Amino acid sequence: MESYQPISATEKEIIEDFSMFETWEDKYEYIIDMGKKLAPLNDSFKTDDYKIKGCQSSVWIHSFEKDGRVYFEGDSDAVIVKGLVSLMIHVLSGHTPQAIIDAPLGFIDEVGLSSHLAQTRSNGLRAMIKQMKLDATAFKLKG
Amino acid sequence: MASTLPYDVQAIRTEFPILQRTVKGKPLVYFDNAATAQKPKQVIxxxxxxxxxxxxxxxxxxxxxxxxxxxxxxxxxxxxxxxxxxxxxxxxxxxxxxxxxxxxxxxxxxxxxxxxxxxxxxxxxxxxxxxxxxxxxxxxxxxxxxxxxxxxxxxxxxxxxxxxxxxxxxxxxxxxxxxxxxxxxxxxxxxxxxxxxxxxxxxxxxxxxxxxxxxxxxxxxxxxxxxxxxxxxxxxxxxxxxxxxxxxxxxxxxxxxxxxxxxxxxxxxxxxxxxxxxxxxxxxxxxxxxxxxxxxxxRIGKAAVRKHEADLLAYASTKLRLIEGLQIRGDVEEKVSVVSFTIDGIHPQDLAILLDNQGIAVRTGHHCAQPLMSCLGIVGTTRASFAAYNTIEEIDVLIEALNKSIRMLK
Incomplete structure (x- = not known):
């Protein structure tokens, strides 16, 4: 695995990317594109054990630890949600458990995606982030 | 009880303050009436x-x-x-x-x-x-x-x-x-x-x-x-x-x-x-x-509203059927003004997000009827439901927005 820049630097890049979009269509086409670029998740992880609860669509996140860093893989049956999975993996994967736990993820608000964090029963992003941080916490406790 | 005057949907719309608002810079198109209807000023x-x-x-x-x-x-x-x-x-x-x-x-x-x-x-x-x-x-x-x-x-x-x-x-x-x-x-x-x-x-x-x-x-x-x-x-x-x-x-x-x-x-x-x-x-x-x-x-009269909503439903159903891969679920004669549909290869949640960005409120998902969805073999539907204040023009906005969303998602 390649070396990773700090989470904050990736967030900054995403904010810059989004700042170039003039319309909502540009923004969502970027997210849809992120979804299409996401590495496929092995079907063996598309089970209830890896499914994020609280999403209207099916979202699966699998995490593993290597050399003190946590890596995420994921998928969703909804394209935009898959894009959000991809975006979160892009930001959080390959970092230490502590860095993942501490990441404030302010970029979500800055790029205008906070509506996906809304407390509705159909939200995906909030549940996704919670699971990724929980996984990081579990790896941290395992030491 | 029922009015004999022609159905004046624009006059009815003026009684609902919320219909004046915009969503994401676009006029609100509220098609989630089966979840909850908007309120006329008299109620507020x-x-x-x-x-x-x-x-x-x-x-x-x-x-x-x-x-x-x-x-x-x-x-x-x-x-x-x-x-x-x-x-x-x-x-x-x-x-x-x-x-x-x-x-x-x-x-x-x-x-x-x-x-x-x-x-x-x-x-x-x-x-x-x-x-x-x-x-x-x-x-x-x-x-x-x-x-x-x-x-x-x-x-x-x-x-x-x-x-x-x-x-x-x-x-x-x-x-x-x-x-x-x-x-x-x-x-x-x-x-x-x-x-x-x-x-x-x-x-x-x-x-x-x-x-x-x-x-x-x-x-x-x-x-x-x-x-x-x-x-x-x-x-x-x-x-x-x-x-x-x-x-x-x-x-x-x-x-x-x-x-x-x-x-x-x-x-x-x-x-x-x-x-x-x-x-x-x-x-x-x-x-x-x-x-x-x-x-x-x-005052408006249930029969008059029913006629109006039936017109909206018929118009929407006709237009929706023209969309490739779209299937109306519950396509029967005896219906209230609800049209629920699925589109091949498109997840309802993706549609809802893109429609919301175009000012349109629809409901997607299992509609609190999971056994029904599993009986139909689907994860959920997209549902547009109409009320007394909805218009044919709003359905045109929905159809255009749907086509655009499908293009973006495919």
């Missing part, structure tokens, strides 16, 4: 007026404000009585919504009258609110729940229903119009058949009360339940209609103030109907505001 004003002029606790106060509040509260009960053609004023019980109304019957009636081995019949079309309360009481009372199957378009299998009925059947609780598909069930036949077998019938009118003419005496249903917020009224208030002798035979649901006649530490006697089932201070303001909602419906 009634709530403000109550709190500004005669807020008081009802039924027991001996002062002017209490008198005025009690009169307005009971006037709402009378308006509901007429709205569904109940025989007696006291057959109208105010609850916080359809869900509570069903729970009240399942618990109060179920606890008193269900015995081990009895059977309850519901249908595949039910909202979770008409499934879970029965499961809860069934578990406690060792009662069997039977489910009427449907065909691929959501029509009830009436032959299967007939075979399910037996002397063991104690309650048939069915939805009048499906929230997920809009399909209207033949409740008249269901009630007649169930009564022939000595079973009671509860009709879930959450989706039907606003669209269809409801005459509970003619229907001869034993219970009829609906919510205020789906008939252009406020949230937090619902109705349970029950035949008087049944309500009288049932024990109270909640204990507390309002519902008692006399309390000593040794024994409490319960108040008469309807107060027996209205423990505690009710949701006075919202009950009062149901009255102008009913007046709004009566």
């Amino acid at each position: 004003d009634a709530i403000t007026h109550y709190y500004s002029h005669y807020n008081a606790n009802i039924h027991r106060g001996l002062h002017t404000l209490a008198d005025e509040a009690t009169a307005a509260f009971e006037a709402s009960r009378s308006a509901v009585q007429t709205f569904i053609q109940a025989k007696h004023h006291e057959e109208i019980i105010f609850t916080k919504g359809t869900t509570e109304s069903i729970n009240l019957v399942a618990l109060a009636w179920g606890n008193a009258f269900l015995n081990s081995g009895d059977e309850i019949i519901i249908s595949t079309l039910e909202h979770h609110a008409n499934i879970v309360p029965w499961q809860m009481i069934a578990e406690k009372k060792d009662v069997v729940i039977k489910v009427i199957p449907i065909d691929a378009d959501g029509r009830l299998d009436m032959e299967a229903f007939k075979k399910m009925l037996s002397p063991k059947t104690k309650m048939v609780s069915v939805v009048h119009a499906s929230n997920a598909l809009g399909v209207v069930n033949p409740v008249e036949d269901i009630i007649e058949l169930a009564h022939q077998h000595g079973s009671l019938v509860m009709v879930d009118g959450a989706q039907s009360a606003v669209h269809l003419d409801i005459d509970v005496q003619k229907l001869d249903c034993d219970f009829f339940v609906f919510s205020g917020h789906k008939i252009y009224g406020p949230t937090g208030v619902g109705v349970l209609y029950g035949k008087k002798h049944l309500l009288e035979s049932m024990p109270p649901f909640l204990g507390g103030g309002e519902m008692i006649k006399e309390v000593t530490f040794e024994k409490t006697t319960y108040n008469e109907l309807p107060f027996k089932f209205e423990a505690g201070t009710p949701n006075i303001a919202d009950v009062i505001a149901i009255h102008p909602a009913i007046e709004f419906i009566n």
